[in-house]
Amino acid sequence: MKYYILFIFFCFVCCDEYGFDTKYIEVPLDHFSFTNNKTFKLRYLVNDSYYVDNHPIFFYTGNEGDISMFAQNTGFMFDLAKQFDSLIIFAEHRYYGETLPFGNLSYSSPEYLGYLSAQQALADFVYLIDDLQQQYANKSSLEKVPVVAFGGSYGGMLSSWLRMKYPYSVTGAIASSAPIWQFKGLTPCENFNKVTTDVVRSLGSEKCVETIKKIWSIIRSKTNTTEGKITISKEFSLCQNLTSQNDVEVLLNWVNEVITNMVMVNYPYPTSFLVPLPGNPVREFCSKVDSVEYKDDDGVLKAITTGLEIYTNYTGTTKCNDILQTASSSLGETGWNFQSCTDMIMPMCSTDEDMFENSEWDFKKFSDDCYEQYKVRPRNEEVPILEFGGKNIETASNIVFSNGLLDPWSSGGVLQNVSSEIAAIVIPDGAHHFDLRGSNALDSESVQNARKFHQNQIKKWLHQFYFKENKDLYYYYNSKRYD
């Protein structure tokens, strides 16, 4: 399905660089209705190695995947926690990772899966935060400890919405690469793919873009015959031969996703994702694509398949490509696809101005596909705007939206200050939530500046909090250096 591809957020293979205790809290299945009193265990990770009494909680609002994956790739929170004497929490989003409200049945039908929604997840977080605040406050000096929310990508959307909807729960939010405007009428549907194309053009080459542009029709025409399907399967080193038109669509999606993923995770140093990647993977990819001189369709195919090896076979040990999977199995693609059919409806399309195959945003077709796959339909495209306000967020406060301009998702992000209390910071050479990663010798100046900006904003929010709640702690914080 065409809509499938657009919602793949990248992920990482965990090397467990950061240590945590695993805990669980019992939360209501349905926070907003009372047809049942069911509860389930929500998993969260705790690191209290830096925590000093009455200091803040840094709370990661988990997104669409196993929370340990995010915990291992948000080193920025650790770097900050050392300075702020903070408790570190990573809360898992319901229906992802181990947090399956109905166990193995969780994904079996809308009856079970229907409680997967951003609003319910936010209410889970509020529930957990309240519990943590009670646990960790030294009641003699403070009723509740302050909490700062962090999140990247969909997790960043959640952290900003948490502050908007429940400002009493979190004192502020760092929302990194959060495309809160990737909804109907807020961002043209073609922008995501245009940004992706621009990045390949500027970091790779115009030739690389042109080669990618050619690949879609070549795959289509070559797979017209049974023989052609076998040839193409071989060219792409697929684990299973293409046998139907549907398989062809899956391959097209897979190629699109792999290229898009590479752009999202274009970090300046090697990182280990589903597959290990070199630093600057887009440049490496295009360099390989461009190294193949071609005159005909077979040459284009060769150029692309050679380039893709950067993503699919960087270690040289991959035997074949499974096109049903582009990222770690820790990432809950099925859950996210369900959400994209219900509360996170993000219109996407492709035009001549980008390097992908043209595709329209056809809400009717999208809805039919959703029904076919999940037996749900989006109520209407307005849902995310009715729930979260679209561009009218100026009454909120204490949120930083950060976006890397090399990140396709910046197309739906907040790139300019909304008010004196909702700041936007851009990282011109940054990929998808680059600023949430731990510091690295190869970090650019702009990502370092973004992190410094976050730090100052958090300091300001904590000052506000302690000034109101406890003057001693306020003066203590005011005198503290954060280096």
Place this chain on the structure above:
Amino acid sequence: MKYYILFIFFCFVCCDEYGFDTKYIEVPLDHFSFTNNKTFKLRYLVNDSYYVDNHPIFFYTGNEGDISMFAQNTGFMFDLAKQFDSLIIFAEHRYYGETLPFGNLSYSSPEYLGYLSAQQALADFVYLIDDLQQQYANKSSLEKVPVVAFGGSYGGMLSSWLRMKYPYSVTGAIASSAPIWQFKGLTPCENFNKVTTDVVRSLGSEKCVETIKKIWSIIRSKTNTTEGKITISKEFSLCQNLTSQNDVEVLLNWVNEVITNMVMVNYPYPTSFLVPLPGNPVREFCSKVDSVEYKDDDGVLKAITTGLEIYTNYTGTTKCNDILQTASSSLGETGWNFQSCTDMIMPMCSTDEDMFENSEWDFKKFSDDCYEQYKVRPRNEEVPILEFGGKNIETASNIVFSNGLLDPWSSGGVLQNVSSEIAAIVIPDGAHHFDLRGSNALDSESVQNARKFHQNQIKKWLHQFYFKENKDLYYYYNSKRYD
């Protein structure tokens, strides 16, 4: 059940002084989960007789009863609409009046009734407001028209929460007699009954309070025997004789409710409620109570039953008293009792400092009663605070909380300014949402001042709105007089 009594909001018999068209909008049954795609028809009333293009919508957030009841008793919105050229909307709250999502089955089990909640109702209103804004904006000059929310009592809670949770939906909110702090830990559980007692003492007399204080144990001791039950049934002119201890509890609740209701609706001029009442009913009631000289329990009984006739038989045509009903059947007592067991858990109790029978707030027992009656239990007492923030509402804006100090519900209200953008106004001689009533020659100066205050705040909010959206309309409004 003891908790029954505490949630009776008063109501009115409608004389249809104000005209409306009745309309319906199809809204989702469940805004926050996706286990089903059901929708239902939400009723709303429209009066466009004052409306001029691109002017505001005044939107009443319906509470626990038939919406036409509120529409006929919120004349202030009409008085204002004339000045502001506004559209008037009264939206019915789901599960009340005609807005029954499952028709006759709506109240049959938690499976159907469970979608009754404040959060779901707010989302309904956001849905309807969005639709109205699209309908009524003249797109050439304004994308969306501004909306001001109004509400009294639980409706006032909803109007303030609407602004807090969905600030993009309404530009501001007038929350009259909204006890948003009548929740755990925010207000001592005895305050409601203390205020009620103080009002009877100051508007009636100390003797009246003392007489009321005696009645509870007298009813209890006299109804110990079958004969006693018959005697008491006669004294209170009951339609059906008391036969069980449960009947006695119902009677005790009924007497409590009737007295409390009288205090709530203590307006200076005659009004027509479930039963017609004279102006200043508390004074009239105590005057009758005090007119009976008594020496023994029978005398106390006589004094109270004589006094109650102010409420039960002011016209002299009541044949007998039905103690299962204290207010109009238009008021959805069952629905409200369900809500009090789920999301609107308001701890109440009585002590020696008030005139009612002592009672403790026993959450365990309350929960058991809820389960017995509705097959639901409150999750925990914190629910309303987790959902709506308790006293930590200072980040919100453009809300006026008004409270009459003669209103028992003022015990849980916001009586002091929270910030420069959340104002509180008190009406020392005002009863329950007195300020929402249409102007009357007998209005006190303080209620007139409160209405003037509302008017000025609304003007300010609209200025903010038009300044941002359309400068011409801003200048037009700025030059307009509101007299």
